[in-house]
Amino acid sequence: MNLPPHTASSGAARSTAAGTLADPDTPFAVVDAHRMRRNIDRLATRADGLAVALRPHVKTAKSLGVAAFLHHGTPGPITVSTLAEAEAFADGGYTDITYAVGIDPHKLPRVLALLARGVTLRVLLDSAEQAESVARASRRAGLPVPTQIEIDCDGHRGGLKADAPELVEIGRILHDAGCLDGVLTHAGESYFAYTAEEQRLAAKNERDTAVAAAERLRAAGLPVATVSVGSTPTAHAAEDLTGVTELRAGNYVFFDLVMAGLGVCELDDLALSVVVTVIGHRPEYGWLVTDGGWMAMSRDRGTSVQAQDQGYGLVADLDGNLVPGLVMTAASQEHGTLTARDGADLPDLPVGTRLRILPNHACATAAQHRGYHVIDGTRGTDTAPEIEDFWTRVTGW
Amino acid sequence: MNLPPHTASSGAARSTAAGTLADPDTPFAVVDAHRMRRNIDRLATRADGLAVALRPHVKTAKSLGVAAFLHHGTPGPITVSTLAEAEAFADGGYTDITYAVGIDPHKLPRVLALLARGVTLRVLLDSAEQAESVARASRRAGLPVPTQIEIDCDGHRGGLKADAPELVEIGRILHDAGCLDGVLTHAGESYFAYTAEEQRLAAKNERDTAVAAAERLRAAGLPVATVSVGSTPTAHAAEDLTGVTELRAGNYVFFDLVMAGLGVCELDDLALSVVVTVIGHRPEYGWLVTDGGWMAMSRDRGTSVQAQDQGYGLVADLDGNLVPGLVMTAASQEHGTLTARDGADLPDLPVGTRLRILPNHACATAAQHRGYHVIDGTRGTDTAPEIEDFWTRVTGW
Known part of the structure; x- marks a missing residue:
């Protein structure tokens, strides 16, 4: 296993294990390997049926x-x-x-x-x-x-x-x-x-x-x-x-909110997300503030031209379950703003709560990160999902 | 001098010099150190006049x-x-x-x-x-x-x-x-x-x-x-x-089109740009196609809410002189589209021509790059501006 710096919180007593999604400092990108493999298999099967080679x-x-x-x-x-x-x-x-x-x-x-x-x-x-x-x-x-x-x-x-x-x-x-x-x-x-x-x-x-x-x-x-x-x-x-x-x-390995908006995939096919932490509350504006801004999500707002604008992304808990009505609606470099829509209540999430943001455009969001913490989305856990691996990205030209 | 991979074209007979803006493979980010120093001096002088410390x-x-x-x-x-x-x-x-x-x-x-x-x-x-x-x-x-x-x-x-x-x-x-x-x-x-x-x-x-x-x-x-x-x-x-x-x-060291649109700086204060290459022509659409897309520029479109929307950026030649009326109006991951506006003619720029794109938002564009090729904008040159140095960026969280 190949882990980046600052993966394990230095305060915790821990062996060489990579820990869980509760451990690395946020923000960081996560790949749900189960969803990713399902997406990859789906298109491979299609290509076989169409009798063409697949060149991802x-x-x-x-x-x-x-x-x-x-x-x-x-x-x-x-x-x-x-x-x-x-x-x-x-x-x-x-x-x-x-x-x-x-x-x-x-x-x-x-x-x-x-x-x-x-x-x-x-x-x-x-x-x-x-x-x-x-x-x-x-x-x-x-x-x-x-x-x-x-x-x-x-x-x-x-x-x-x-x-x-x-x-x-x-x-x-x-x-x-x-x-x-x-x-x-x-x-x-x-x-x-x-x-x-x-x-x-x-x-x-x-x-x-x-x-x-x-x-x-x-x-x-x-x-x-x-x-x-x-x-x-x-x-x-x-x-x-x-x-x-x-x-x-290319996009199909991760999918994203733009593809879900087109109906090419379902929301629960999205294999890439960004883990962020709640760092503040602005009840007077109806905001939660997180430490994930456009540096972590990119400035991509692909869903802004779709029937349902998803802001900078939908919000899930650390296990990947969507938080109903919660949307990341604004971003500065290292701050994200979450708001409730469709009459939903702003959930009561204390400072330190970790959330996963599903991106508009996987290609652009992935490009903001050095690599991916990998979880196996099939395992039920009482604690946060375990990190199985870290996959680096190629950068530059 | 600290140079990144692929800085010198491997075909050319060249010493250890870093070469000019005509040499590294595009796209890459450039800092005009003369403009940058002028921007830094301007705010330092202001802070002195206001009798406050400056914490950039x-x-x-x-x-x-x-x-x-x-x-x-x-x-x-x-x-x-x-x-x-x-x-x-x-x-x-x-x-x-x-x-x-x-x-x-x-x-x-x-x-x-x-x-x-x-x-x-x-x-x-x-x-x-x-x-x-x-x-x-x-x-x-x-x-x-x-x-x-x-x-x-x-x-x-x-x-x-x-x-x-x-x-x-x-x-x-x-x-x-x-x-x-x-x-x-x-x-x-x-x-x-x-x-x-x-x-x-x-x-x-x-x-x-x-x-x-x-x-x-x-x-x-x-x-x-x-x-x-x-x-x-x-x-x-x-x-x-x-x-x-x-x-x-922070932004003032480079400035950008958003700050120029606010009147905080002039266009010739912009110290950051991205060098791209013309890779195609679509005369039927009035487009030049370049190898600089949103991966090189970011998805930031900060000027879209200003009186003058500057698209993904204004276009200058390799010496930094603006090409009148030419704007980067669309971006995919590794493609940029340049179009003429205000009745300007699309200039005749063959494949291989290098241009510099001035960004909407320096913070976001800079974040797409490993570092900056540095030129000293004060020197007149018959050839492309010489590269004086390479400055790396800090990445991640």
Whole structure:
């Protein structure tokens, strides 16, 4: 077991055990490993049913400890959002990695260094100028950089439309250098698909667009090995992925209030929370004050555009049971404000009471922490849940 | 000089020099040391004129490298937001520290450990139950924990009203244990004081409230050594701090778009920015896409409630000159979207172009980074600004 500093309260007589959620100084992030494994199994089963490979995006947890559960304990295919992740996961034995952010040519030396180590690291691009850079770097190194062309299926951010005139030209530049691997798209707008039907349509559109782009390249005589799609909402809504070779999703390992608001998961699937302590009372304003502010939760307010705005997060007790009506409604750097809504009474929680805050956006909240204290949510306890492990996060770029 | 991993592009023939802002892989945070020193000097001069000690809040930069400029190169009085900061700054020779977040009794062992090392670490509280905990722990350790009573001057978050009945009772509990140091207040609502006059009134109210609380304690026979006030807006607006012993502010070392929107600083005072790279173009949407998303900028959108919403940030070139009309309007984890406003043309910036994004909220943006590449903004250069140093940040709690 690998424990961070200040995990055990120095006042307590304790052996080498990690203790319980009552022990580390707050705030700190907790992963409920039972819920996490259930979330991972759910999507793995879906991908099997859809006959596509699953390439989880590790950008949410950024943790080898979490990733160990993605492919039954062995390093399998993953997606990363930074080269720092690619390097850390390569060090951990992962050899099949897609770096799913449009490549900055300045970063190609680090890509080539990973390829030279035997890691299959794929990069992404959507312009001829990037393709020329990749082709040039590959020829110079004598090492073709496997490359996917980013396709825009919903106007979310980067990518080419499937019918863009440049698509075939880019494919040819890559193919001539031995670099063309395939196409990739991400239905980022599915985060705003508020019904199951809209999510199914987003998944169909994501699949149709990627396959159409692949077919255009193939019709031009360019081989397309990989047709990659995915986002957490569409991965859980897709009904037919014919022509798709792999599915990506990241958030699903933890889920969060945004995903619960979309109906992609239930509140009791949320595997990440932040333990905070009550440090004050402001009865005149109807507030409880905690030591968990935006530094612990992030500034993410993803639910603010949903039907039910969940503030900075819902509040649970240390065992994970929601405290009815209690919401974290404001945050400063190291202070959180909890208020009651829907006519609920503000509960009587003395200074020192520990609570768990369920986040809007797991990716953003997780990024505020060095790692995760891990509990096994299946065990009933009379005392606070026991800490089983500590999983560190990869940081930086 | 202390450089982080991946600072120099591995492809270039280069000596041990840190290179320029064109070298490290993006995104990364940059501090313009010339602007920072100017900001630090400005408030130091103000505090001298107001005849109060300055106790800068190091929660913004969380960096010994930055802090070295606060008190002419010697460790002086500071404010911290976490015990991790207190411990790191104690290791760096700082012995006069105020921990300005209401104390969680569970953290007292770490407070006592710092006191036992000879660090004067003051804690903050606003309830009798916390005061009893501090008194008990102090007696048990034979080491009185110097304690300030938090006063609420504007309904921002924690604290007691200056006329709260409990004030004197809390003061007496602390005094009887040898722990009473004074009172502290923070005009957090001054971040929403949109005119110079409102800021002056907020500063007057902050001072008047703290002094009134101190006088109530003194009238009850309780000695009050410290009367501490401050926030970046009120510290720059206060005209009379009679009865106040010290002024706190944190954000002012870097400033940011929120402070510029309040008129507390000018845009060319902003000392923190994030270097990003153009990785794509979406002319059909009027977008430039960069590799700096919310992971690099944070999700903070503090200017969204100001007269001029600055999106996720304004855009400057690598030398720090603003690109007219260009704004970072959207962010995903590792993607930023830049758009033109006010009829400005989208500039023609090829893939690979580096830009600097000025943040909404320096405290939140800085927190996304391991440290700061430091440039000396006074030097004219034909090439990109030279990197003079790398200053690490304190992380965690």
